[in-house]
Amino acid sequence: MITRIAALLILIALSALSQADTLKIDPVHSTVGFKIRHLFANVTGRFTDVSGTINVDPAHPGNASVNATIAIKSIDTANAMRDKDLRGPNFFESDKFPTMTFQSSKVVLSGTQEADLTGDLTLHGVTKPVTLHVQFLGKGPGMMGGTTTGWEATGSINRSDYGLTWSKTIEGTKLVGDDVSIDLEITADEK
Numbered sequence: 001m002i003t004r005i006a007a008l009l010i011l012i013a014l015s016a017l018s019q020a021d022t023l024k025i026d027p028v029h030s031t032v033g034f035k036i037r038h039l040f041a042n043v044t045g046r047f048t049d050v051s052g053t054i055n056v057d058p059a060h061p062g063n064a065s066v067n068a069t070i071a072i073k074s075i076d077t078a079n080a081m082r083d084k085d086l087r088g089p090n091f092f093e094s095d096k097f098p099t100m101t102f103q104s105s106k107v108v109l110s111g112t113q114e115a116d117l118t119g120d121l122t123l124h125g126v127t128k129p130v131t132l133h134v135q136f137l138g139k140g141p142g143m144m145g146g147t148t149t150g151w152e153a154t155g156s157i158n159r160s161d162y163g164l165t166w167s168k169t170i171e172g173t174k175l176v177g178d179d180v181s182i183d184l185e186i187t188a189d190e191k
Contacts, residue, residue, distance in 0.1 A: 030185060036177050070100045102122075106118040117131065118132075132155040
């Protein structure tokens with residue numbers, strides 16, 4: 001019963017979308033952000049080159065899907081020397097592994113405009129399942145005409161699960177943490 005009510009509520013929230021919409025991720029208005037521990041503080045960053053699609057069918061919101069590709073060389077932590085190191089052999093090896101991809105496999109509705117989206121994240125040559133908590137922020141006319149939508153997603157991964165294990169210890173303190181917080185702000189337009 002609760003599942004039916006949740007499905008009905010998300011259907012109402014997404015009713016502004018036409019039947020089986022395919023949305024294209026807008027890289028200019030989207031942010032693929034992350035946060036990771038560095039010594040005693042957190043470092044934030046983002047990837048500036050993202051592409052992909054979101055497929056939504058308001059009649060069957062549980063059938064939604066996402067397919068996204070992120071260029072590793074587009075990493076930006078506001079520090080050119082750190083970004084160069086992150087692209088290199090200590091971390092992402094961007095020449096060998098130029099992209100990371102996400103392909104959804106399951107949607108579980110969790111509220112009127114929210115869902116848990118599970119899919120395969122391929123990063124550094126390793127594919128592992130990841131669950132993101134997604135919130136639909138709305139839909140309306142875009143600035144350049146057409147229709148645009150807004151989405152927010154959060155989650156986390158353990159970088160060591162993807163073979164990203166480099167770190168040093170300084171006086172008993174690990175230089176780089178393992179847990180990476182993911183924070184996505186996505187704008188997607190009707191194709």
